[in-house]
Amino acid sequence: MTATTAAREAPSTRETPLGRRGRLQGWVLDAFGGLVLLYLFLPIFVIILYSFNRPEGKFNFVWKSFSLDAWRDPFKYAPLVDAMKLSLKVASISTLVATIFGSLIALALCRYKFRGATGIGLLLVLPLTTPEVVLGSSLLSLFLDLNWRMGFTTIVIAHIMFSVSYVALTVRARIRGFDWTLEEAAMDLGAPPLRVVMKVTLPLIAPGIVAAGMLSFALSLDDFIITLFNSGSEVTYPLYVYGARRAAFPPQINVLATTILVVSLLLLGITVLWQQRRLKQALVAPGA
Amino acid sequence: MAGTATASERRNPLAPYLLIAPGVLWLLVFFVVPIATLAKTSLAGEGVPWWDGYARAFTDYGGFMLRSFKFSLFATLVAIALGYPLAYVIAFRSGRFKNFLLGLVILPFFTTFLVRTFAWKTILNDAGPVVSLLQWLHFLGPDGRLLNTTWAVIGGLTYNFLPFMILPIYVSLEKIDRRLTEAAQDLYCSPGRAFAKVVLPLSLPGVFAGSLLTFIPASGDFINAELLGSPNQRMIGTVIQNQFLQVHDYPLAAALSFVLMAIITIGVVAYARVLGTEDLA
DSSP: OOHHHHHHHSOOOOSOTTOSOOHHHHHHHHHHHHHHHHHHHHHHHHHHHHTTBOOSSSBTTSOOOBOOHHHHOTTOOHHHHHHHHHHHHHHHHHHHHHHHHHHHHHHHHHHOOOTTHHHHHHHHHGGGGSOHHHHHHHHHHHHHHHTOOOSHHHHHHHHHHHHHHHHHHHHHHHHTTOOTHHHHHHHHTTOOHHHHIIIIIHHHHHHHHHHHHHHHHHHHHHOOHHHHHHOTTOOOHHHHHHHHTTSOBOTHHHHHHHHHHHHHHHHHHHHHHHHHHHHHHHHHSTTO | OOOOOOHHHHHOTTHHHHHHHHHHHHHIIIIIHHHHHHHHHHTOOTTSOTTHHHHHHHHHHHHHHHHHHHHHHHHHHHHHHHHHHHHHIIIIIOGGGHHHHHHHHHGGGGSOHHHHHHHHHHHTOTTSHHHHHHHHTTSSOTTOOSTTSHHHHHHHHHHHHHHHHHHHHHHHHHTSOHHHHHHHHHTTOOHHHHIIIIIHHHHHHHHHHHHHHHHHHHHHOOHHHHHHSOGGGOOHHHHHHHIIIIIOOHHHHHHHHHHHHHHHHHHHHHHHHHHTOOOOO
16 A cells, blocks of 8 residues: 555645535535434443333343343343353453464564565455355364364363454554665664663554554454354353344343443543553654 | 564574564464365265265255345445445544544444344334334334344444455555545535545555455355345255254355355455455555
8 A cells, every 4th residue: 555655744734625616415414424423322222221221021122221230230141141151251361372473464564575475465355255254164164174172271272363363454554655764774773672672662652562462352342253163162242242143132231231332432532642641742752 | 564684683584483483384274274174074974876965055045145145246236335435534534533443443342242143133024113114104014024024134234344445444544645536626626526536546455355254254154144034045054053063064064165265366356356356464
């Protein structure tokens, strides 16, 4: 992608490229965009609303009456809690590993020119252009071939596999075009390699890595199709939710979904604030 | 890429390979090798010719395959129609709300995909307000319903992958040099023409990436068809999942999976040729 440089030079006029004319068209466009956002949001409103429902029977699909019961007792169903715990464990381990693996690849692709770099780029994109059902089933056929027992390990292996690409591509997009001569400057000034990594390289790439890590965690927590093929008898949170359509769909599922949303928003807010602070510091002391 | 030959590179030519080794090995062992095992499994039927799995995949399940591609194509087109204007508004018209609106677009990712699809089940419920409204407006007959219809499945697919359409289009629009459109207008180009001749062509890579990120997962998805559709809307993902996990007919299941992947890969390459962009990432 070479177009980035052109975009950076562009003055950031806050005006539509189609000029001042066509106020009405502009208004229609904005309204349409708003409706699309509403479409994206409708199910989220419903999820939050139905966490306050007191459903008739076992399935929380029809509105009955307002209640705080599910919020008062979010851990009422032990299997649901266990599934959530398993999902958090899988997401933590796979995110840690995938973030390290992916960031190293991104670093290599941005820092060095080496034979095979194009091939690596392709290898990273391919898992994203393969349907999940193919990723899941091919991994299953490997495990069947090796006679492995499906379970926690195979779930983690699968999650690392699909996260590595996302992490590598996200980090690469964020650190492309950095001024790596800073590292050499540090080395020329006599800084030992470890100190260079800690004081120059890591601070430069940290925001990209944090963003990629959050993405990886969210993907892992959310994954259903690939996990279904490789879970054996283990039940993650999405697998529990899928099974719940047969037995019972309690409002506690909505309570947990709402909690995940709120926690993610808080984390996102914190990282945005953190990055703004870093940016301010960088502006006060350029190159720091 | 801005990779310039640096001093550190000359110091250690092996460095990049050491950095990529763990991740690339993982992808080779758990992504590339499995595809090969999948191919091997698809040919491993006992007491039947090697192509038996493929023959059954096409004769018995070709219809499911076709339906999956039709639904996904439709969902992709709707996603472009909905996503492009929103991406445009965010890129050019949102002013200081830009980051906030982008945040709103990725917000759905923070609630579980499955729970969101279940929420659509609630929204489209026969007793729900949407169905009542459409019946009152006579868009639906008195017994008409939304759940278990093709519309519900396509709507669900569109919904689930819409952010993947919006974000790449936004990125490509954001990159456009505003001076280009200013120049077009200075030369008395009408806004519509400036859009068609300048903005649209420059945003095509985003449309391309977004279409792939929508079409590919949609064609393998079975959650929307299972939760929002009836057996009449069943897609190929359900079949593959059933054959692998319930029926245990591995050669057939692997053949189906392999064919799905092959068709998509061919489609992607052809699409890239047509749109003239092969830069995906």
